[in-house]
Amino acid sequence: xxxxxxxxxLAAAIAALASPVALANPERWQLNLSPxxxxxxxxxxxxxxxxxxxxxxIGVVVFGAMTYAMIRFRKSKxxxxxxxxxxxxxxxxxxxxxxxxxxxxxAWPATTRLLALADTRDYEMTVKITGYQWRWRYExxxxxxxxxxxxxxxxLDLDSNRTRMLGSGLDPRAVQRDGVNTYLxxxxxxxxxxxxxKVRFLITANDxxxxxxxxxxxxxxxxxxxxxxxxxxxIRKPGIYRGQCAELCGKDHGFMPIVxxxxxxxxxxxxxxxxxxxxxxxxxxxxxxxxxxxxSAGSL
Amino acid sequence: xxxxxxxxxxxxxxxxxxLDRWLFTTNHKDIGTLYLVWxxxxxxxxGAMAMxxxxxxxxPGLQLVHPEFFNQxxxxxxxxxIFGAVMPxxxxxxxxxxxxxxxxxxxxxxxxxxxxxxxxxFAFFLLLVTLVLPGGAPQAGWTLYPPLSxxxxxxxxxxxxxxxxxxxxxxxxxxxxxxxxxxxxxPGMDLLKMPLFTWTWLITAxxxxxxxxVLAGAVTMLLTDKFFGxxxxxxxxxxxxxxxxxxxxxxxxxxxxxxILPAFGIISEIIPTFSRKxxxxxxxxxxxxxxxxxxxxxxxxHHMFTVGMPVGAQLYFMYxxxxxxxxxxxxxFNWVATMWRGSLTFETPMLFALGFVIMFTIGGFSxxxxxxxxxxxxxxxxxxxxxxxxxxxxxxxxxGIMAGVYYWLPKWTGFMYDEKLGKIHFWWSTISVNVLFFxxxxxxxxxxxxxxxDYNVAFAEFNMISSIGGFAFGxxxxxxxxxxxxxxxxxxxxxxxxxxxxKGLEWTVPSPAPHHTFQRPxxxxxxxxxxxxVTH
Ligand SMILES: [Cu+2]
Ligand SMILES: [Cu+2]
Numbered sequence: 001x002x003x004x005x006x007x008x009x010l011a012a013a014i015a016a017l018a019s020p021v022a023l024a025n026p027e028r029w030q031l032n033l034s035p036x037x038x039x040x041x042x043x044x045x046x047x048x049x050x051x052x053x054x055x056x057x058i059g060v061v062v063f064g065a066m067t068y069a070m071i072r073f074r075k076s077k078x079x080x081x082x083x084x085x086x087x088x089x090x091x092x093x094x095x096x097x098x099x100x101x102x103x104x105x106x107a108w109p110a111t112t113r114l115l116a117l118a119d120t121r122d123y124e125m126t127v128k129i130t131g132y133q134w135r136w137r138y139e140x141x142x143x144x145x146x147x148x149x150x151x152x153x154x155x156l157d158l159d160s161n162r163t164r165m166l167g168s169g170l171d172p173r174a175v176q177r178d179g180v181n182t183y184l185x186x187x188x189x190x191x192x193x194x195x196x197x198k199v200r201f202l203i204t205a206n207d208x209x210x211x212x213x214x215x216x217x218x219x220x221x222x223x224x225x226x227x228x229x230x231x232x233x234x235i236r237k238p239g240i241y242r243g244q245c246a247e248l249c250g251k252d253h254g255f256m257p258i259v260x261x262x263x264x265x266x267x268x269x270x271x272x273x274x275x276x277x278x279x280x281x282x283x284x285x286x287x288x289x290x291x292x293x294x295x296s297a298g299s300l
Numbered sequence: 301x302x303x304x305x306x307x308x309x310x311x312x313x314x315x316x317x318x319l320d321r322w323l324f325t326t327n328h329k330d331i332g333t334l335y336l337v338w339x340x341x342x343x344x345x346x347g348a349m350a351m352x353x354x355x356x357x358x359x360p361g362l363q364l365v366h367p368e369f370f371n372q373x374x375x376x377x378x379x380x381x382i383f384g385a386v387m388p389x390x391x392x393x394x395x396x397x398x399x400x401x402x403x404x405x406x407x408x409x410x411x412x413x414x415x416x417x418x419x420x421x422f423a424f425f426l427l428l429v430t431l432v433l434p435g436g437a438p439q440a441g442w443t444l445y446p447p448l449s450x451x452x453x454x455x456x457x458x459x460x461x462x463x464x465x466x467x468x469x470x471x472x473x474x475x476x477x478x479x480x481x482x483x484x485x486x487p488g489m490d491l492l493k494m495p496l497f498t499w500t501w502l503i504t505a506x507x508x509x510x511x512x513x514v515l516a517g518a519v520t521m522l523l524t525d526k527f528f529g530x531x532x533x534x535x536x537x538x539x540x541x542x543x544x545x546x547x548x549x550x551x552x553x554x555x556x557x558x559x560i561l562p563a564f565g566i567i568s569e570i571i572p573t574f575s576r577k578x579x580x581x582x583x584x585x586x587x588x589x590x591x592x593x594x595x596x597x598x599x600x601x602h603h604m605f606t607v608g609m610p611v612g613a614q615l616y617f618m619y620x621x622x623x624x625x626x627x628x629x630x631x632x633f634n635w636v637a638t639m640w641r642g643s644l645t646f647e648t649p650m651l652f653a654l655g656f657v658i659m660f661t662i663g664g665f666s667x668x669x670x671x672x673x674x675x676x677x678x679x680x681x682x683x684x685x686x687x688x689x690x691x692x693x694x695x696x697x698x699x700g701i702m703a704g705v706y707y708w709l710p711k712w713t714g715f716m717y718d719e720k721l722g723k724i725h726f727w728w729s730t731i732s733v734n735v736l737f738f739x740x741x742x743x744x745x746x747x748x749x750x751x752x753x754d755y756n757v758a759f760a761e762f763n764m765i766s767s768i769g770g771f772a773f774g775x776x777x778x779x780x781x782x783x784x785x786x787x788x789x790x791x792x793x794x795x796x797x798x799x800x801x802x803k804g805l806e807w808t809v810p811s812p813a814p815h816h817t818f819q820r821p822x823x824x825x826x827x828x829x830x831x832x833x834v835t836h
Contacts (some may be wrong), residue, residue, distance in 0.1 A: 006715070025747075025758075026746045026748070026759060027746070028746045028758050028760070028761060029761055030742065030745070030746035030758065031742045031745065031746075032745050034746075034747075044677055047672050047674045047675040048669065051672055055665035055666075055668065055669065059661070061663065062632060062633075062636065063661075066636050066654070066657065069636065069639040069640050070646075070654070072640050073575075073641060073643065073644050074644050075643040075644055075645045079641075079643045080643055081641065081642050082576065082642075083576075083577050085577070085637075085641050087580065088581070091637070092584055092630070095630065099626050099629045104625070106620070106672065107619060110672045110674060110675075111618075112612065113617060114614060114615065114618075114673045115611065117609040117674060117677070125725055144646075146356075163361065164361065164362060164367070165753055166362040166364075167363070172361045173757050175757075181756060181758065183360060183756050183757050183758075184754060185756050207447065209445060209541060209604060211680075212679075215678060216745040217679035218677065218678065218799040220678075220680060221606055222607045224542060225535050225536075225541065226540070226541065227535070227542070227608060229607075229608035244747075244749050246606075246680065246682070247445075247681060248371070248441045248448065249448060249748075250371075250451065251366075251367040251368045251439070252367060253371075253749075253751060253752060254749075254751075254752030254753075255367075256441055257495075263588060273609065
């Protein structure tokens, strides 16, 4: 590898580790969780970092003591075993109590954040998400008290779909949009959501269990046939946020991505007024149950 | 009569024919050997499946296998490794070592012992034959979540009957271990003088008896849902797909400890030996093991934080899970304190034991992180989880098994293994296993879901690194087989005590251990036991 390339990759890796920039989508050499673009993703990121640093600190103490023992108490250096040092009530009480205190210190911020995440009240918009093998259906149920009837299916984009076939001979690196590699992370029809709006999701599935996950939004929620789970988001920043199904759902589990296009409210309202832009008439699922390829082709 | 039995002892009294010796055996050492050899074979089979997985994930795009086959590999890899490699290895070690550690002539129920081993080849025939059935092996992951697991063909029935056989085998093995430990200890071998390996296995055996029937029940309900029209897990018929997950993980979480507690025991034997110092806080170790076992029953839903549980349930399962860190911490601290002011040497068993302590602790850290619900919303079902449980199971359970194998091998074969080769195996494995699994933390945090055969280009670099580590780790285990083969045939003659710092009854019998040992109960001398001093 060329030295400058190594250097630039190293720099990218260090930047990815060090800076809490809002990485919305996976980056090459990404090392850490992204803080995302919602309060939930921020909460997940903060808890992750709190936990990480506490674990690093404990690790330094424990592994440090181990390393010291391995260097200092070697038989080859003439160490003589102190066979009476086999028990100490005081030490044992200390190293049982301190972890309990550390756990309380972890549980407190985790609890407050979880309670905030669980609060689905005061939403302004409802989207129903249904998982199918292997694509997602989105229904905009209501927006600011007004019932809506936007209902569409979102499947893997054709470009990724062609490339991902076994022995396709196509290069995944060539699947790009606006200079970003979108291989397996792009769909024919993204879910459009307004920013600065509390959106409630009703999540279910029609066949097997799936899970709806966009890392930049900060959570995943299982989509279970016969159950309706709720979740919510409030996106702070316009952008395109990509995710994937996160529960094994059969052969094309890896090929049912999620794309959320977050736009300012005015733009979203325009999109709503246009009835979702270029939504095709009819129900794609009714015409085919043969996989994303057929579904995508049908939508052209 | 007295002379008669004495001559028997001299002649070792092994059955002569191959079938008599191995198929009809009731000897705990031979059955232990069968289990260990079986587990090694399954380790290689499961490892070969892992190689297929890592080869397909070597770069983005599908190059080698169809997604269906990829899913068969992930499912079978897990089932083979858990039920074929790790659990039988521990049962094999228990068979060999528990009677030797407590001064018993054999296991309490030797015929049942034979049967519990010989069920395994039939179980794994049923499981592995699905690979060549129409429709292939099960593809729903080892967790077999419905409705997905019910979508395939007949392979699910084969899998379920295989699991039933494995369950019967495990339960019989566990009953045997409990009966042996509670009834067959030599006079003077009080419970709180037993070696830690025996202790951890006693507790593990209770876990097995408690949860294997639960798994059997769960998969039986799957079977009737699939073939007999019931609707336990079918929402359209009034059932509940999440119920399966609750029942499965009520088995599954204790199962995690079934695979790690005996390793804790092995490590608690090895570190004192090579520190030339008794285990620090022996009683605390026993109680910590028991509390981990108890807690393991009340934390199952931490595998299910994203199924949509009430927030109160999520909080409860988060707190309960975090609590496990306390007794686990006690264990790690006690191991470090055992080394403290010791006189350390670093033979291969000790290297694997130290590797275990460090890397198992890393897996414990990520486990603690996974317990935190708001963060788990991001980690769940990603490669972060894959990294976590492989640290716990490969550098935890399997490193523990390897430590135990190197530690007791001279007692089994009568030869010292080649120390240089053992050390090469340790360093080769340790470096490659970290190249294999550490980058998977990054992949998960960057957003790569688990159980996918193909991925975005952003994940390419770390996947390639991980695959290279995987191939190197796989090769290291082929090398391990060579080291074992060599040590079983020739080498420096092992002494009875084998290791300078070793204490306990198993080191008082000759190396190799004769076919029958302790036909008369040994006279226990507390000062010669590893834990003869019962005041703490
Ligand atoms: Cu899926
Ligand atoms: Cu668990």
